[in-house]
Amino acid sequence: MSNPEQELIQTYFAPLAGDGAAGLMDDAATWVPAEGMETVLSTDTLVAGVHFIGDEPADLIARKALRVNFSDLVAKGAAPCGYLLNLGLSTEQDHEWLKSFSYGLAEDQAEFGCKLLGGDTVSTPGPLVLSVTAIGEVPAGKVVRRGTAKVGDVLYVTGTIGDSAIGLEVLKERCKTVDDSYLIDRYRLPRPRIECLGLIREFASAAMDVSDGLIGDLEQLVAASGVGAKVNCDLVPFSEAVKSLSVLDDQVIIRALTGGDDYEILFSVPYKRADAFEAACSNEVHHIGEIVDGNQVAVCNTAGEQIEFPSKSWSHFS
């Protein structure tokens, strides 16, 4: 075991390995879903300075990388089971960092019932970069897609929207709220809505997680479905901390609705099933609008005034 790359893998990552990973001493993993289940794969890349600030505790970076992927899986009705990890380490990540990073992975493996199946660890002259490929399972043929919303379906979102975007503003000391630490925590640590998995599987006609901003993501959902949508922004759920902003004007609402990093689930339910759905779900789910004819997303308030958005989501390539 003279190879330093292998030593690093065996020290920090082999203890996290699950069945099929061959103790991370092989070039590939095997994966077999449970009987009657189908494999769902999701992958996201995070770059220091782009997707996170870079000076966060390493365990939080690890957990965020896992959770943004688990959030994708849950929105597809899939339960997270395992993951692959591609780690591009800069000279700034030392053994202390790796110890904390692998601790974060272990914490979330326990919380989400997942195991590490494989990966690749390399050095880079650029910033820290990491990709997680999450492996989940869904009852065969029952994956919930983005492109299957129908006119008349009712639109819902889980949790509260904008906490993370406003949390980043708080971190940058651009504003203050009654609960700054709650918002910063929401920015730093996504909470995949694993508790909604059963509801999504049973009721959702289409779903996606809100990662790039509610309105921009809804535009993706309606584009994939070939429909339009109407949202009442007065129905969009805001946390007490966001509501406490001294000026809750259109600019704040726009920031909340387009800022991204929410990791809530946006989904549609057929109109005829909406009553049954609302009876089955907790008050953590909010009705925000409807799927309509057309190909646009229209956002109004209860008074019927239309809200205009200069940019509807965050993009790498604007």
Place this chain on the structure above:
Amino acid sequence: MSNPEQELIQTYFAPLAGDGAAGLMDDAATWVPAEGMETVLSTDTLVAGVHFIGDEPADLIARKALRVNFSDLVAKGAAPCGYLLNLGLSTEQDHEWLKSFSYGLAEDQAEFGCKLLGGDTVSTPGPLVLSVTAIGEVPAGKVVRRGTAKVGDVLYVTGTIGDSAIGLEVLKERCKTVDDSYLIDRYRLPRPRIECLGLIREFASAAMDVSDGLIGDLEQLVAASGVGAKVNCDLVPFSEAVKSLSVLDDQVIIRALTGGDDYEILFSVPYKRADAFEAACSNEVHHIGEIVDGNQVAVCNTAGEQIEFPSKSWSHFS
């Protein structure tokens, strides 16, 4: 479709998407192996300036990223079927680059019978970085591991060793051979030994691809198997181009045996099956040694002189 990231994906990558990818308009892919087959997953990250020079034609970078993963799958007895692509683009990659890159992916999809199933495209202030996660299938329960070589097994390697490492020396104008372009091509474009898949599945007791250097990789194989190995370096196959080096001394042999990027398959066959194996295989496979008791790799020449290696493989973290 106002989101530039989505436009980029739809322009360059959606035409490459296979079943289960939902046209790359969703957050996740579904994957179902053929009846009786099991899923095998392999992932590798490539960083410009580390894993390739960076000024290569973009189509070659794409093909190399796929092939280093397909090589891993083939060494496990798995046929490549699909892949996920994580692309971290620097400011240097423009539309021309993406056009060439996606052309390279399309070429290799056709050559290897694979489809793109999903991925993530982000921007990075660092160098171009890309990860491919290759999805393959193997008859259920029949994956060929690294850690299953037994004392007495015969060691083989496909093709020729050292072409790529010497090719890089040629590129850096440190040496000349009778066929420089052959060696440079071997460095730039790995050739996964897909034609050996049937033989690996039928005969190999353990296998891995040679990516970090023959001797260092063999050390990984014996460490995983809890055995030792003896290699006769006079039996290691060299190409005519490598043999043509004006001084084929120990230094060149050491470079060839430890340089890496060969993407040949190193494997063991039970002694009792070696005759049947050799009868079944072409002369592209070479007997180079034996699995023995112990935990060391000993390299000798036919005269019995031991060869010492200052470093046995390439490492990111020496």
